[in-house]
Amino acid sequence: MDPSSVNDIFREALFIIVQMVAVIITPSLIVGLVVSVFQAATQINEQTLSFLPRLLVTLLAVLFTGPWLLRKLQDFFENLLFEIPNLIG
Template identity: 60%
Template sequence: MTPETVIDILREALWMIVMLSSVIIGPGLVVGLIVSTFQAATQINEQTLSFLPRLLVTLIVIIVAGPWMLTQLLDHAHRLISSIPYLIG
């Protein structure tokens, strides 16, 4: 196994991490920004007002995008496992 191969495997794994985490974190960031803007405009300083919508959006995104994320992760693992003979030999 060459260093280039190891770097390619790590690059693919890191890209998978970024892609799957951005699907979950992105909508939460957008909702947090909207709620923070609303709080600044109305001068409401309630902590649960910013936490609860982000939590709900994150749970909804995990429920909706969960099967796609699992499929991506399983496909990546399958590609890695099936390429072991080529990587070693």
């Protein structure tokens, strides 16, 4: 196993992690920004007003993108398992 193949595996794994995190976190960040602007405009300083919408959007993002995320992760591990004989020998 040479260092370039290890680098390729880690690069692909990190890219999948970044994709998974971005798909889940980006909608929550957008909703948090909208709620913050609303709170600043109306001067309402309620903690649950900022927390609950972000929680719901994050749960919806996981619900709708979950099968795609699991499929990407499953494909990565299947490719990794099929490549083990080539990596070792």
